[in-house]
Amino acid sequence: MEQDSMTHPVIDLKGLSVRFGARQILSNLEGELRGRSIGLLGPNGAGKTTLIHTLLGFHEPSSGTAHIFGRDISHEAKEIRALIGYMPERDAFIAKMSCVQFVRLMAELSGLPAEAALERAHEALFYVGLGEARYRTLDTYSLGMKQLAKLAQAIVHGPRLIILDEPTNGLDPPTRQRMIRLIREIRDGGRAHILLSSHLLRDVEECCEEILVLKDGRIATYCNLEEERRANLKFLEMEVRGGDGAFAEAIGKLGCEYALVGERRIKLVLNEGIEIADLYRIAQEQRVQIRRLNYKKDSLEDIFLKAME
Template sequence: MAPTIELDGLEVQLGGRTILRSLTGVLDGRAIGLLGPNGAGKSTLINTILGFHTPSEGSVRVLGLDSRRDGKALRALVGYMPETDAFIAKMSGVRFVQYMAELSGLPTDQAMERAHEAFVYVGLGEARYRMVGTYSLGMKQLTKLAQAIAHGLRLLILDEPTNGLDPPARKRLLELICEIREASDICLLLSSHLLRDVEETCDQVLILRDGRIASICNLAEERRTKRKFLEMETCGAEPVFASALQGLGCECALFGNGRMKVVLPDAVEIRDVYKVAAERGVQIRRMNQRRDSLEDIFLNAMEQSGGSNGRI
């Protein structure tokens, strides 16, 4: 089976500026997160996949189809939820989705049925006969999702889907996205500047910075293999304790007043730390264990790719 997205030296120039620079990589996850600071090229990559921008060099293949050569065939397999407002104000919600479904090739009666289903599915069943222009921001987002899933898609592209949503609406939208991912063989490409959105929905992440790939990582694998951190407050002989932990292969950082941060290698378990503390007569008054979060992965990628800040 072809990978979800293959980037082969992809370069895109817009308005005389190079936005994407020699992107090369294979993304084969079912749910791919697209991360990067503002201006990193996330939306440009999505637009290039959809054929809105033509690569100046290289190519991007989606589900085995070249974006330039097989544009129409590719777009037939894609459902797209854009970041910005995209609707026809003087059309009822269900008719708007039916219209879009018909443009994707569904016969009229099927399109109407699918439009109703999609509207009920996203939770807007009661509002489907209202004009889209009268919808709230959250309802418009859900309408965009409904039009993106009404046809026979294989890849759902979501560009900042939770933008402007309140927490309950955001939670509901993310649940829907996860349901769609679980209930079918649809792949996801989710671009977001909210790391939590990506963390909750994706299993692979492409991090862009200044139009280059900063990192491609498999989130599930990263979570499994990444080192464990311990944040502790201790009382007693901290330097002795720290050197004993270093003897086990841990990395320690002391911050005074008994506060220390320890990075555990895979072979060392928490109980080993307790054991060393007991042997050295050190009290552990507070211990907080955490693994590398997506934020750490993101910040590492930003630093490794030469940036000093990881602001997004």
Template sequence: MTGEQHGPGPVITTAGLTKHYGAVHALTDLTVEVGAGVTGLVGANGAGKSTLIKILLGLLEPTGGHASVLGHDIEHGGQEIRRLVGYMPEHDCLPPDVSASDFTVHMARMSGLGASAARERSADVLRHVGLDEERYRPMGGYSTGMKQRAKLAQALAHDPQLVFLDEPTNGLDPAARNDMLRLVERIGSEFGIAVLVTSHLLGELEQVSDHVIVLDGGHLLRSSATGDFLQRTGSLLVEVVGTETERDRLGEALALRGLTCRPRGPMVAIDPPPPELAAEGVAHDLIRDVAAELGLGLMRLQPDRRHLEDVFLDGGAHV
């Protein structure tokens, strides 16, 4: 299963894209490019993610600015864009009395495939998303994870060049969430289909995205390659057995040894070590030794991943 390749250059371009609903500013002066591979679109609920997708699909008219998708201007090329793009909406929209097979065939037919090609394509995508054995059951009896897979299948049914996946992990338990993220990664890497995937959880998109775009209140906060984004922290997270008292004891002891610490939930967050402790393994050894001296059981010692709130706090530096 491979998508027809878009030519070189960005698959999505926006210039000054703006959408206001009276006093509510859903998007403001958004200028950004999206390339091939998997791009994560991150922001808290209400940040403008779904609004952006609906504008790019031609379902909403912008208040100002311009955008193109796969080389087609959104103002005049909405129908062609929707022919070339797959869309997985955030909310449950599946008819409960229809099977995944019939629904996916119907959506493929709606996108222009003939009856035979639609049936073949439907069987193909349902197998890829893991619904092969369940495809003839009415979707009303599906679990949340199965419904999300059915929505993903219909987005892929017409062999798109680009797919918009709006909160595909919504409502999923951790195991199903990981399965969905692996599917998203395969779509971009194995199938050769460009992906724009939204989430309010930055951490999960770090796992699968080549590029991350962060929106805050309709404004672009940051856009960069995922690797660049993650390399900006040399911080560590440490967790020990016990209560906040034990956590604070460790943090205070580490501070006396030259590390800058602060509490983060049950853990101690440690800033990038100073030069004398920055050599590989030195800070880790110090933390282990201090925990042992205090008689504290070390549960976790790991590199700190950037969090969405950290990007907000640093003002979106290097946008």
């Protein structure tokens, strides 16, 4: 998998457009998504689900194409689907089947031999926390359990890319936490990439490294959350006590831009190579107490709202 993602992007959008009748749903999407966990964000009707469905080969692109691990969605849909595990947004199950039978059937359809499919169905259900309830029919499951069963069927065959469409929809807080924990575990295991579509920014913030924001069928922004956060680490605001302005001057000598706000507050921009520990060292030398130190961190909400402007 690592080799695959190094040589090919996870998803490579090449002018992908999708049109339903006269309505343009996705317009000329371009970009290479390489992250281990990619959050797909956007307001309702932005085209998130259509993008997922098109990647799965459910809809034909009207123009352009996309590649998943280097395979073209227009010509190699079946090969691509063998590499993907998909958890749909809506309630989806096969009636009159126990959960273990259902997950086994899904594994078999992905090409696993019957015995291996049964073994992995048990494993997947234990993994998501449905081990004790695996012989119950799906009709008797609660909403949270159904969501976990959908996750189990998406991972049972060990896909390289797991597409999760609104996985925490309708879940109570403990079940949501469990779902998030599972997604993070899969991500941290490094064996699969995750594409998580959600309108809940918190879910995406907790699980994803990169985000792709769609707006009106176009890419509004694509960024690495960690890099965005790191970039914003540089803006600092401090409240100090003691000293006679020598502390601010000493900071200025480091080459940092600063501004005094009143007697006690200093705003500054940290230069490349200067750490917060350096500020504490100078404060000790100048016999100044740092009472408060904040850096303004751009939240995902800020990034999302900026993209929506």
